[in-house]
Amino acid sequence: MGYDNKLLNQLSLIYVLSCLDYVITRISLPLGAMELNPLLAPIIESYIGGALKLLMPLFVLYYLWIRRNSNRYRVYLTAIILSAFYVLVVSWNIFVYLVFLV
Structure with missing residues (x-):
């Protein structure tokens, strides 16, 4: 698998996780959860x-x-870090939903 395919897969994963974050947040808000992002709250x-x-x-x-193609290592590393961030956010959202809201 080439670099472009790996990066595209990574970017797709980030967006799916971002959408999951939104969906879980929207489900959890009426149950008493709160948005922790101070800009979006x-x-x-x-x-x-x-x-x-x-x-x-x-965007x-x-x-x-x-x-x-400007700096492949930096772009891919950024994508990996964003993926890890969203995995943590979605995991936290699921934890809060299951432990505190259900």
Whole structure:
């Protein structure tokens, strides 16, 4: 598998995890959870907040994609770090949902 395919898979994983973060957050908010992102917390329940939470990662991922040949190591490392971050966020969301909200 070539570099472009690996990077595309990694970027796709990041976006799927980002969407999972949004879905779990939206399910958890009415049950008493709160958004920990201080920038999104005031607007997360509005359409604008949802759009930002779903669209901003696309812009970041698109930027990484267009920069993929400038410094391959840095771009791929950034994608790995973003993946790890979203795995932690989604894991935390699932933990909070299962332990405290159900």
